[in-house]
Amino acid sequence: MRLSRRALLGSAIAAPTLARAQGGDPYVLGTLFPLSGPNAEYGKVFTEGVQLAMQHAEAERMLRRPLRLQAEDTQALPQQAVVGMTKLVNVDRANYVMVGFTAVSKAVAPIGDRSKTVMVNGGAVGPDLAGLSPYFWNTIPLAHLETREMLPFMMRRNLKRVALVYVDDPLGDAILGIFRNDLPRAGGELVGSFSIPRTAQQFGPVAARIRQTRPDTVYIASFGAQQGQIIKGLRDNGVSVPLTSYSAMNLESIRNLAEAEGLLFTSQQTDFASGDELTRRYATDFKARFGSDPGTYNTNYYNATRLFCLLAGKLERENKEVNGDTLRAALLEQKEFDLVGGRATFDEQGSMTAAIQINEVRGGRVNVVTG
Amino acid sequence: MTAYLANLATLAAIFGILAATLNVAVGYAGIFSVAHAVFFGLGAYAGAQLALLVVPDALLAMVVAALVAGGLSLCLALPALRVRGEYFVAASLGLQMMATTLFTEAKGLTGGMGGLVGIPRPMILGVEVPTLALALTALVLILLATWLMARGSFGRTLRAIRDAESAAEALGKNINAAKALAVAFACAGAGVAGALFALHMSFVNVESFTLDQSVLIMAMVIVGGTGTLWGPLLGAVLLLSLPAGLSFLPFIPPTEIGAVQQILYGAAMTLLMIFRPAGLLGDMRTGRKA
Structure with a gap:
């Protein structure tokens, strides 16, 4: 602030x-x-x-x-x-x-x-x-479009066994649908999906269940102050695999969170340099x-x-x-x-589509991993 | 400007109904419920589903909402019959948390977090009517019913239960029936407010029926004065119009309005509890320690 x-x-x-x-x-x-x-x-x-x-x-x-x-x-x-x-x-x-x-x-x-x-x-x-x-x-770009772009990247990084932590709302449901339908086609496997209430703040039990599924990555579909709590809760409870998410993670409070080191997330493409x-x-x-x-x-x-x-x-x-x-x-x-x-295109409903990039949090900064 | 004021007045009338009905439980019967938003939500979902699936008739929506919320008031009445005071507050808190989860999970009925969209505007006999007129009419009727109730033997029974439950029971008052009736009236009124809210907003989701909302309604009752007829209404108008009024003050930068509102809110509540502990219209003798 x-x-x-x-x-x-x-x-x-x-x-x-x-x-x-x-x-x-x-x-x-x-x-x-x-x-x-x-x-x-x-x-x-x-x-x-x-x-x-x-x-x-x-x-x-x-x-x-x-x-x-x-x-x-x-x-x-x-x-x-x-x-x-x-x-x-x-x-x-x-x-x-x-x-x-x-x-x-x-x-x-x-x-x-x-x-x-x-x-x-x-x-x-x-x-x-x-x-x-x-x-x-x-x-x-609406979240389901971002998540689809993440799948090929996950496969290239050998993050094939995915555990999903999602808020039980339309956003979470859409991302769950993509992991259920599109992830197997991309060559991955949804090894566990864990619905959490919007107001949840303690994630120890969820972390324990995630560890049992032995995932390669945990995808987080939440937003607001809860995101940081999930990341901290997972790390504090021994989940050490890479964390993945979407553009809601691009916040200063997340970048400055020590537990968010190595977090991978999608966002629309922006090459500032x-x-x-x-x-x-x-x-x-x-x-x-x-x-x-x-x-x-x-x-x-x-x-x-x-x-x-x-x-x-x-x-x-x-x-x-x-x-x-x-x-x-x-x-x-x-x-x-x-x-x-870059160039943004709007469809008949007024929704924008744009190229998506993958970002990684390193040392309190967001680095572009791939465009 | 007229439409803006009408919108504010509609919300004030709806929240006036909520505060007035909660006042029957809190102010007259001494049942401190922090789950009033649950019944507000039940009414809203009932009214919204009726309007979406059957007919957007406002009167029918209010009747159905009152029946659903009043019928399910047993969920609140049952603990109220067994425990009192701070123990009942804890019980109602549990009900509020359980209901919030149910509202989120029962997607077929409530739309979950995504809510119900496209709720039609209120109509009576096929003619669209402004929600303000409906809300004001409902508010007047509820205040009238409360006034009549408070003047009669039922009101005296409730006050006796509030002040000395054991003494009231020793005098032969049917405590259980009186409490259950008071809770049913309060919850049915909250249901009516919920139906009006859904028809006015055209959208409802669980975020309008959380513990925060219950606390806000309770604050309206306390700020206005518990156990008074007009106090809760005054509290509702005050707590709704304060943020709206602050956004017009030219010297507050618009981007700072949120922080300023919270500071003023907190300060006003603290000062009020210091100088008017029984609420704005409450009996000063009941608010302070001897």
Whole structure:
């Protein structure tokens, strides 16, 4: 949480100034992130991505009208999200709302659908988020797509006997389905699957059962503060095989966890060192502003914000109004966009597909293992 | 702005029902349940499934929800008949934790963690009606029933049980029947609130029916004043409108709103318990130690 409060405070104070620098009423970018409670770390990470994208958009003069960030705290809970979304739509007249977390996304989707407000998810990866509404888009490859990409890598690393620890929700169910159906076809074996409640914090018994299955790797399908507890619980209870997971692991708290050393996880492809100019500038400016390397979620919400700027800029050039319908039409017309990490493609439901890479946590840093 | 205020008022009315009904158990009968969200959830799932599978009729949904939640209130009444005080709190805590797990696992009925999506808007005789009107009507009826109950012999029996259960029993009061009725009324009311919540939100999942929610409802009752008619309603309005109101204060950076809310929440609760230990509308004599 270093720097967070000060950085967020500074940018929030600066936002109105930036808004006055350009003409006209600002476009209101709403966010429905957890800014307090056990998932507040995600809200901070998500918001950083949005703030940097707004900074770049202002600097590049991508839009004729300024941008204004309007944040609402959801605590990652559906009820608070509905209150926040109603305010964003009816009071703040938000042009574009960014959301995270599955329950929050599902709770606000009907409101956005009725008001024809575009909602973009860059954090939740449950496969049931595809097609929630024509105005609900995803700038994150949904989890089942990531997991499929992990299978060939596991086989190459000889991690063929897989034990799965999963939260009993749509995300966990989808990943369980992939391991049951696709893993044998890839040449591996699911030697055990262990469902855990979302609120579980003790993993000693699960670790003991995992050890009995003698796996080559343990795949973790969870999210939030529980991820670190699972990793620590497994290591403390003698599970020493490599741990594998998906992009939810790309958090500072996980990177700094000693027990996470050697953790392998998928994320969308982002080559910060030798990628395209947009990606390199993003990585450099992110580090300059926030003092750390960007993670997957920073990137997803940067991309979500940039996507709005690209679409609204296109509509401005065509002298069209910027609203939910025109934004959707512009998205479906173009479908491919240059975003951080490379070219991203959106399908008819507004879900993004992108190349996936495998990462490894070493010495508190995330290193790309393979693209 | 009107739609936003209407949404807040709808939630305040729904939570007003929850707080008012919990107050019957806590404030009048002295049954300190931390499982009210369980019956809220039962009503929500019952109302949602009825709307999804049969017909989105709001009145029918509320009746079914009340029957399901009131019927299953035996789960709470049974321990209430055997233990009291802190032992009952522990028993209701167990029920809350068990129910949360059941809501997560019974995917066929509840949708599990993924919840139930696409719940239709409330209708009466085929005409869509605003949830606010329904919630306010239900709230008024429940407050009226509570007022009538509190004035009658049943209310006096409940207060006697709360203040001195053994003495009430010695005077010939049917303790078990009175407790079971009080719990059934409270739980049926929570079921009605649940049905309204599901129809209003169009989406429900287990995250709305956890221990945190039960504690929030309990806080509404305590902040407003236990054993009073209007106190729980005031508590519900206050605890729901405080975060909403704070988000309008221009000097709080929007990204800091979460942390500021939590600090103010904590400070307000602490100050309240110092200066108004019996709640905002509670009897000051009952809150302090002699």
